[in-house]
Amino acid sequence: MSESTHFDAARQARRISEQAVTWYIELQEPLGERQRVAFLDWLRTSPQHVAEYFAVARMHGDLKAASALEKLSAEALVEQARHENPVVLFPKVGRPIPLERDTHAVRAGRGKRLLAGLAGVAAIVTLAWLGVTHGLAPGAVSPQREVQNYAGKNDAVRSLKLADGTLVQLDRNSMIEVHFDDHYRRIDVIRGHALFDVGKDVTRPMLVNVGGHVLQDIGTVFDVKRDPKGDTLTVISGRVRVLNGSNASPPSSDALADLTAGQQIELGPAVIGPVHPVQIPQATAWLPEEIRFQRETIADVARRFNAYTVKPLVIEDEGIAGKRISGLFHANNPQAFVAYLSTLPNVRVIEGADRTRVVAAHRMRTE
Amino acid sequence: MREKHAWSTLFAEKRATLSNYFLRRVAHRWDAQDMVQEVYLRLLRIEPADAANIRSPEAYLFTVAANLVKEHAVLRQQQPLGSDELEQVVEHLVAPANVEADMDSESRQKRLGALIDRLSPKCKAVLIMHYRDDMSYREIAERMSISTHMVKKYIVKGLAACRRRMADYE
Numbered sequence: 001m002s003e004s005t006h007f008d009a010a011r012q013a014r015r016i017s018e019q020a021v022t023w024y025i026e027l028q029e030p031l032g033e034r035q036r037v038a039f040l041d042w043l044r045t046s047p048q049h050v051a052e053y054f055a056v057a058r059m060h061g062d063l064k065a066a067s068a069l070e071k072l073s074a075e076a077l078v079e080q081a082r083h084e085n086p087v088v089l090f091p092k093v094g095r096p097i098p099l100e101r102d103t104h105a106v107r108a109g110r111g112k113r114l115l116a117g118l119a120g121v122a123a124i125v126t127l128a129w130l131g132v133t134h135g136l137a138p139g140a141v142s143p144q145r146e147v148q149n150y151a152g153k154n155d156a157v158r159s160l161k162l163a164d165g166t167l168v169q170l171d172r173n174s175m176i177e178v179h180f181d182d183h184y185r186r187i188d189v190i191r192g193h194a195l196f197d198v199g200k201d202v203t204r205p206m207l208v209n210v211g212g213h214v215l216q217d218i219g220t221v222f223d224v225k226r227d228p229k230g231d232t233l234t235v236i237s238g239r240v241r242v243l244n245g246s247n248a249s250p251p252s253s254d255a256l257a258d259l260t261a262g263q264q265i266e267l268g269p270a271v272i273g274p275v276h277p278v279q280i281p282q283a284t285a286w287l288p289e290e291i292r293f294q295r296e297t298i299a300d301v302a303r304r305f306n307a308y309t310v311k312p313l314v315i316e317d318e319g320i321a322g323k324r325i326s327g328l329f330h331a332n333n334p335q336a337f338v339a340y341l342s343t344l345p346n347v348r349v350i351e352g353a354d355r356t357r358v359v360a361a362h363r364m365r366t367e
Numbered sequence: 368m369r370e371k372h373a374w375s376t377l378f379a380e381k382r383a384t385l386s387n388y389f390l391r392r393v394a395h396r397w398d399a400q401d402m403v404q405e406v407y408l409r410l411l412r413i414e415p416a417d418a419a420n421i422r423s424p425e426a427y428l429f430t431v432a433a434n435l436v437k438e439h440a441v442l443r444q445q446q447p448l449g450s451d452e453l454e455q456v457v458e459h460l461v462a463p464a465n466v467e468a469d470m471d472s473e474s475r476q477k478r479l480g481a482l483i484d485r486l487s488p489k490c491k492a493v494l495i496m497h498y499r500d501d502m503s504y505r506e507i508a509e510r511m512s513i514s515t516h517m518v519k520k521y522i523v524k525g526l527a528a529c530r531r532r533m534a535d536y537e
Contacts, residue, residue, distance in 0.1 A: 013534070018527040025523060027425050039424050040410065047407040052530075053428070054403065059530055062476045067499040069480035070491075074500055077492035078510050182531075316516055 010182055011163075020052040024060060148178045152192060157288055159304070165199025167303050171286050174226075180204075193286060195223045195236070197303050221306050223283055230268035234283040235259040237312045261310035261354070281332060284308050291331050295324045298341070302358070305334040313338065317360040320347055406431050482529045490528075493521040 023039055031039065043049050072080070152158050152174040160168040162178060164185055170176065174192020179185075187196070188209045196208060198220060208224065220238025225231060233240070240259040257275045259265060264283065266273035284307060293301050299321035306312040308331050315321040323344075329337050334356075341358055342349045350357040409431050413421075421427050483494055492511065496502045497518075504515040504522075511518070 014527065014531055017530045017534075018523060021523050021526040021530065024526075025519065031424075033419055036421060036424050037418050040413065040418050040421065043424070043428065044407070044410045044413075047403050050407045050410070050428075051403040054432075055534070056526070056530055057429075059479065059526070059533060062472065062479050063494075063498045063526075065472075065476040066479035067483060067495045069477065070484070070495045070499060072495075074492075074496050074502070074510065077488070077495055081489040081492040081511060316514065 016048060016052050017056070020049065020056040023053065024056050149175065150178065151175045157286065161300070162199065164204070167197040167199070167300075167307075169195040169287055169307060189224055189226055191226050193223075193225045195221070195284070195287065195307050197221045197306055221312065230266050230273075232264060232266055233259070234264045234278055234280075235261055236280060236284070236307060237261045237310055280308065280310055287331065289331055290328060291337075292328045294326050296326075297321060298323050298325055298358075301325065301327075301337070305329075305331070305337055308332060309334050311355060313356045313358065315358045317358065320344070320358060320360060402432060402435055405435055409435075479529060479533065482532045483525070486525050486528060490521045490525040493518055494525045497522060 019042065023042065026035070027039070043053065070077075150158075150160055150168070150170060152170040152172050154172060157172070158170040160170060162168065163180060166185070166187075168176065168187075171193035174194055175190040176194055177188040177190060179187070182204070184207065185204050186207045186209065220240060221236040222238070222240060223232075223234040223236060225234075238261065257265060257272070259275055262277055262280060263275050264278035265275050287307060291301065291304050293304070299315050302313040302315050311334075313334060320341075327340070329340075338349055338356060338358075341347055346361045348359050348361045350359060406428070410428075483491055486494065489511070493507055496507050496510065497504075502510075504518040507518045508515040
């Protein structure tokens with residue numbers, strides 16, 4: 001009974017839940033014949049699908065009452081969501097987060113024991129965590145863990161895609177350690193230089209630990225460089241909030257700095273430098289100059305370009321996103337790639353202020 | 368035939384409550400696991416040609432489940448659901464008879480509420496605005512400055528996450 005089998009089973013269960021929910025939501029509108037047959041086919045694939053559909057229907061019946069328990073107004077909730085930025089925590093440098101104790105403390109006491117027992121470093125990390133994630137209830141199944149080490153190559157930048165969809169560019173001789181389970185995703189940057197394009201997973205927050213600096217991210221591209229003289233954080237796209245980790249109060253209250261696309265900050269052992277603008281081509285000079293792809297999905301190729309630009313390319317249509325293409329482009333010329341995409345059938349490109357959206361042409365009529 | 372038509376109408380109006388009603392009933396009277404197996408086998412027996420003709424597969428699914436509950440009751444020589452099943456169902460919807468089942472649902476709702484609370488702030492805001500405040504995807508999209516497509520995505524992700532965590536309890 002290996003860990004990966006456990007992990008696969010959990011992933012499989014999650015996939016079925018998502019499918020059941022998707023069908024349940026779809027069925028709120030009358031379906032076309034093809035869709036109706038597809039739904040029946042899905043049900044008939046496995047009794048597990050039938051059971052899950054019943055379970056979702058049952059849960060859905062409770063949603064109105066369950067959500068009515070929330071006391072905050074819609075305005076307050078929207079405000080909270082607006083502050084849901086990726087977070088950088090500044091605990092004492094050189095002090096690694098005690099991973100195991102951390103997890104156990106959350107499991108056992110959900111906070112109190114933790115605050116009492118651990119240094120401010122770990123405490124603030126966990127506070128940030130509890131806001132968005134899930135302590136395990138006593139008696140609940142233990143999380144399935146997946147731990148994996150990745151080392152960079154000696155001669156070239158290595159590209160990795162993690163199980164959650166996160167893309168990592170790993171420089172020569174760099175190393176990261178990845179810990180994923182059902183409840184959170186955590187990556188330790190052991191040494192070197194790495195760029196993260198964090199896969200969206202609204203239920204499992206990501207914490208990136210940079211030798212004591214912890215980055216919590218939700219869907220942003222950023223670059224981390226470890227250096228004994230001080231680490232550097234560069235935000236390529238999205239937003240990152242920097243917090244003081246030694247001050248044990250909720251993340252929203254003690255922001256040291258907010259970084260947006262195209263900004264950089266030096267994280268010295270004692271002093272934090274000012275936030276300053278940075279030329280993205282400089283910051284990403286270590287990345288390959290070319291983007292070469294063989295039968296990769298458009299979604300993945302687009303994300304590779306997003307490592308180089310403050311204006312990310314967002315593929316909103318799933319049909320387009322999943323299409324496989326091959327080619328070679330200059331990394332510093334995403335416009336060429338966008339131009340190429342716009343030549344594909346049924347593709348519409350919409351230039352926004354902070355992003356370039358790629359949608360299916362037929363969607364334009366309904367939106 | 369008339370009954371089938373009535374079913375889909377009732378379904379359109381009372382979907383969530385109805386499915387909830389059956390599932391609760393099944394959970395109390397019969398092993399839900401067995402029912403799922405049996406429903407599944409019956410779904411497998413549908414001819415491909417007929418599959419295309421089922422106007423509302425979801426109503427069909429719950430009708431199959433309801434019939435099974437009824438047959439099961441007959442088998443066990445208990446009171447069958449009654450000849451005018453629909454009326455009885457509606458009656459139960461108006462006045463839930465089983466206090467125990469209601470207690471059950473209250474603690475289930477609390478648990479679900481706690482799970483929603485632990486979702487990411489964006490996901491939680493979307494779910495609450497949709498289910499508590501009855502806001503449409505479009506309204507939520509405007510409030511949150513995201514696309515309606517993303518709103519739907521948050522709802523699916525959030526519900527699936529809640530469902531996984533509920534399954535951990537079961």
